[in-house]
Amino acid sequence: MTLDTHQPTPAPAEDYLKVTGFSKFYGETCAVRDVSLGVREGELLALLGPSGSGKSTLLMAIAGFEAPSSGDITIAGRSLVELPPHRRGIGMVFQRYALFPHMTVAENIAYPLRRRNMARREIAQRVQEALELVRLDAFGARLPTQLSGGQQQRVALARALVFQPGLLLLDEPLGALDRKLRQEMQTELKQIHQRVGTTMILVTHDQEEALSLADRIAVLDGGRIQQFGTPAELYDSPANAFVADFIGESNLIPAKRMGADGTSVSVKLNGTDIVVSVPQANICAAPSDDSLLLGARPEDIALSPSASETGAVVVQTNYLGAMLNVLLELGPYQIRARIPARLGTGLTAGQSVEIGFTPEASRLYTAT
Amino acid sequence: METAAPSNPRRIRAIAPVIVWMVLPALVIFGAVYLVPLAKLVAASFFRDGALTLSNHLDLIGSASFRDIVLRTFKMAVVVTFFTLLLGYPAAYFLSRLAPRRAALLLLLVTVPYLTSILIRSYAWIVLLGPTGLINRSLLWVGIVDEPVRLMFNMTGAYIGMVQIQLPLMIFALYAPMQRIDRTLLNAAQSLGGNRASAFFQVFLPLSLPGVLGGSTLVFLSSLGFYVTPALLGGTGDYMIAQAIQVRVSNLADYDAASAQGTLLLLVVVLAFVLLRRRLTDGISESAAPAATGQRVGNGLRTERMPEAVAQRLHPFFRALSEVLTWLRLPALYLAMAFCLLYLVAPMVVVVVLAFSDAAYLTFPPPDYSLRWFRAFFSDQRWLSALWFSTLCAGLAAVLSTLIAAPAAFALVRRRFPGRLTLYLLLISPLVVPRIIIGVAVLFAFVPLGISGTPIGFILAYALVGVPFVVVLFVTGLRRFDRDLEMAAAGLGATPARVLSTVTLPLLVPTIVSALLFAFIAGFDDVELGLFISGPNATPLPIRMLENIRLEISPQIAVVGTLLFAALIGVFGLHLGVSRLRGLRRRFAKKMILSGTPPRPGAERGAKP
Numbered sequence A: 001m002t003l004d005t006h007q008p009t010p011a012p013a014e015d016y017l018k019v020t021g022f023s024k025f026y027g028e029t030c031a032v033r034d035v036s037l038g039v040r041e042g043e044l045l046a047l048l049g050p051s052g053s054g055k056s057t058l059l060m061a062i063a064g065f066e067a068p069s070s071g072d073i074t075i076a077g078r079s080l081v082e083l084p085p086h087r088r089g090i091g092m093v094f095q096r097y098a099l100f101p102h103m104t105v106a107e108n109i110a111y112p113l114r115r116r117n118m119a120r121r122e123i124a125q126r127v128q129e130a131l132e133l134v135r136l137d138a139f140g141a142r143l144p145t146q147l148s149g150g151q152q153q154r155v156a157l158a159r160a161l162v163f164q165p166g167l168l169l170l171d172e173p174l175g176a177l178d179r180k181l182r183q184e185m186q187t188e189l190k191q192i193h194q195r196v197g198t199t200m201i202l203v204t205h206d207q208e209e210a211l212s213l214a215d216r217i218a219v220l221d222g223g224r225i226q227q228f229g230t231p232a233e234l235y236d237s238p239a240n241a242f243v244a245d246f247i248g249e250s251n252l253i254p255a256k257r258m259g260a261d262g263t264s265v266s267v268k269l270n271g272t273d274i275v276v277s278v279p280q281a282n283i284c285a286a287p288s289d290d291s292l293l294l295g296a297r298p299e300d301i302a303l304s305p306s307a308s309e310t311g312a313v314v315v316q317t318n319y320l321g322a323m324l325n326v327l328l329e330l331g332p333y334q335i336r337a338r339i340p341a342r343l344g345t346g347l348t349a350g351q352s353v354e355i356g357f358t359p360e361a362s363r364l365y366t367a368t
Numbered sequence B: 001m002e003t004a005a006p007s008n009p010r011r012i013r014a015i016a017p018v019i020v021w022m023v024l025p026a027l028v029i030f031g032a033v034y035l036v037p038l039a040k041l042v043a044a045s046f047f048r049d050g051a052l053t054l055s056n057h058l059d060l061i062g063s064a065s066f067r068d069i070v071l072r073t074f075k076m077a078v079v080v081t082f083f084t085l086l087l088g089y090p091a092a093y094f095l096s097r098l099a100p101r102r103a104a105l106l107l108l109l110v111t112v113p114y115l116t117s118i119l120i121r122s123y124a125w126i127v128l129l130g131p132t133g134l135i136n137r138s139l140l141w142v143g144i145v146d147e148p149v150r151l152m153f154n155m156t157g158a159y160i161g162m163v164q165i166q167l168p169l170m171i172f173a174l175y176a177p178m179q180r181i182d183r184t185l186l187n188a189a190q191s192l193g194g195n196r197a198s199a200f201f202q203v204f205l206p207l208s209l210p211g212v213l214g215g216s217t218l219v220f221l222s223s224l225g226f227y228v229t230p231a232l233l234g235g236t237g238d239y240m241i242a243q244a245i246q247v248r249v250s251n252l253a254d255y256d257a258a259s260a261q262g263t264l265l266l267l268v269v270v271l272a273f274v275l276l277r278r279r280l281t282d283g284i285s286e287s288a289a290p291a292a293t294g295q296r297v298g299n300g301l302r303t304e305r306m307p308e309a310v311a312q313r314l315h316p317f318f319r320a321l322s323e324v325l326t327w328l329r330l331p332a333l334y335l336a337m338a339f340c341l342l343y344l345v346a347p348m349v350v351v352v353v354l355a356f357s358d359a360a361y362l363t364f365p366p367p368d369y370s371l372r373w374f375r376a377f378f379s380d381q382r383w384l385s386a387l388w389f390s391t392l393c394a395g396l397a398a399v400l401s402t403l404i405a406a407p408a409a410f411a412l413v414r415r416r417f418p419g420r421l422t423l424y425l426l427l428i429s430p431l432v433v434p435r436i437i438i439g440v441a442v443l444f445a446f447v448p449l450g451i452s453g454t455p456i457g458f459i460l461a462y463a464l465v466g467v468p469f470v471v472v473l474f475v476t477g478l479r480r481f482d483r484d485l486e487m488a489a490a491g492l493g494a495t496p497a498r499v500l501s502t503v504t505l506p507l508l509v510p511t512i513v514s515a516l517l518f519a520f521i522a523g524f525d526d527v528e529l530g531l532f533i534s535g536p537n538a539t540p541l542p543i544r545m546l547e548n549i550r551l552e553i554s555p556q557i558a559v560v561g562t563l564l565f566a567a568l569i570g571v572f573g574l575h576l577g578v579s580r581l582r583g584l585r586r587r588f589a590k591k592m593i594l595s596g597t598p599p600r601p602g603a604e605r606g607a608k609p
């Protein structure tokens, strides 16, 4: 992969779970291709990607429900591949909860403890603790159908944590909840993670959720890891155009390489006269690539009034309180900018403005 | 688990034997008492006096009387199919328009006759159709006729009885697909300018055709092999193929001719079965769901052409006609539904009333009421031992067929292996292969083993005809099963055996119970197999009843019918009670969630079914 330079390479000793060279084929189709990643003990890792990117496939392989076509998965240095799911000791929370409908909440939570032949008294105590952890102490005797969605979600979490697994997998755990409940549960999940300190892998296609919850994020697309890093790394220095657009918002404008000196590369935006000089550190494309994409976040674009007819034209402004969203037309492109509201008081639709791309905040990607 | 995907050779080797063990028991029993004997039957038809020959078949085809029999059988099957469709379509349409809860109640009235022994229903028709029966008396009383009409012991009687017996099957086959038809299409058609009748003919009717085809095939095929009703209600000369075969084997011991006739009938049924296999394997083919929705989309698009189509096609005359139909629609529907229910339920009522007759002979309505026929039943050792024999054999057979068919159904639904669809068709085929032929085959298989006329023989034969029900019910149940639950259990530390015992099986209890029930009824109500393999020490209840009906038509059979009926109602009541209890619990729970107070733990546990 060409992206290795952007991946932090943690010391191997630190990794609790390690996936190396993992691929999964379904017949001819490839769901996941040559994925390697490591999760440190106590870390909350998010697998983020659009639908069909292979997140569930990777998770199912770690849990033991799918055998890898190639590659290895180890926990604390021990390979899991030969172990059946029930001997891996990995907790899992399913998107649709998968609570046993014929058992009460307490029986659901006791299930993994019973499978481990724990003493009755101990089971009762652990179940009680788990219920308290998810603030459902009074609900032990209910059946899962008698709970609301958020409550069922918490039971699923309690059940997956009660046997103190070394690793907890969560497949879109909040996907079935409405927006408000989702945010509440995110907070709660984060608190629980801090309290129990279990290593967790969270699958999601919601970038906000990943950014706010995860210690590190692996962005997947088309079965490959696009970038692996902390939320700040992903947001501030996306490794490619896909990540730039998927995490937060980016303007991606086709550009041509004009020239380079030792510290920067200058490009001209196609169809305009605008030339931007991008520092070497912000270049995510091979030197041989001439067709590039200039990436700039809306908040990194500066606007100033202009008299010339060659600049950009304001199409629409959208007042957000402190900030102002401005949609512009620059030649054939639509550009989104976000400026402090007080700087944009005079802007109206149809007005010509000069666009400024902050060089330090602009990045160059290979055009796809 | 889908881990069986052929991506990992190591896994495949580990899993292959599991599949073998899952399907082997079913295959062994099917091979031994079904496939091999059927093959022998077909082979035997090519031999005469030990020499390979086609003369059995040629003689048959050349024989005028056999041609008559074949023609009569086909005509009967066509007529019965036509009338069941004529009556069943409006009834199913009516039911499909009701809210599911109300439809369930009426469907129960359709189901109970369906589950009542064909023998008892035919007996009820004897009571109703006889010269002094209820129907003739009503006709005389109203003055439509001057003397009793001959309704029985001719084709009329056979038709009336058979249509009643096949009607539930047709209604079920039509109801399910009709219920899935998107009602908004009808509204759309109307909003685009068609009246209700034209909306029905342009939209609903075409969409319901797959159900019509399926139901008609099912009714036609099973009518071809009908034995009991034509034998009891038809005329003495009006033989159908099934009767012809039975007489050849049991009375004339003419096995060559019997196997040739059986082979020809089998050929027709197997051909139809193979031609319609796509329709029949819907249940387990993966493309089933998308295909169905695709179809709906395809047909839904057609409604866009509606205004044009309506304008062009509806000639003024048809427009007037469809206005009239729109008017008559509701009264006609209600009438059709009422007639169907009366037709289905009347024989049941007659049987129950008759059971309490005080008369020494059969007369309806009874002159006086008493329990004398119940006393007669419970003091007659022959009846009691026949009842015990049937219950025992059908019970053990139900367990056996569930034990062999359930694992096979697991394999069919959850694994991909070559020959999967063939296996499915094989396992459900006893549903359509005429019972008489299965009877002959089973007889051929049992005689050399010395188990004809023994309980073992009956258990094996009953298990064979129970398997299709178990397979169909388990395939449906397993397809609806949420696999996440099993994964969750495995992830929480349950071994595969533990997953099965703590999660899969407990959640499949309703499926298991209905599989046992249907498999039990399949054996318990059987007449045809019993005709061939019963013996002096092995007389099941239906054979005992058949003898009784043939010797002296007395209210005795009505007592048996009423007792079976009571058992059936009891089972239904139990089922209803359990689900009612669940419904109450759910409502209770909802209230709790809304008010936010936790329910008392004691009350919770107590109500658990």
Ligand SMILES: Nc1ncnc2c1ncn2[C@@H]1O[C@H](COP(=O)(O)OP(=O)(O)OP(=O)(O)O)[C@@H](O)[C@H]1O
Binding pocket: A026, A029, A030, A031, A032, A049, A050, A051, A052, A053, A054, A055, A056, A057, A058, A205, B002
């Ligand atoms: N059993 C299977 N057989 C064939 N292809 C499969 C199977 N399971 C998954 N795939 C394919 O593998 C790819 C990755 O699927 P996966 O379920 O891992 O995606 P995902 O990232 O979890 O998506 P989503 O967000 O929609 O859940 C998809 O293209 C999917 O079609």
Ligand SMILES: [Mg+2]
Binding pocket: A055, A056, A057
């Ligand atoms: Mg997924």
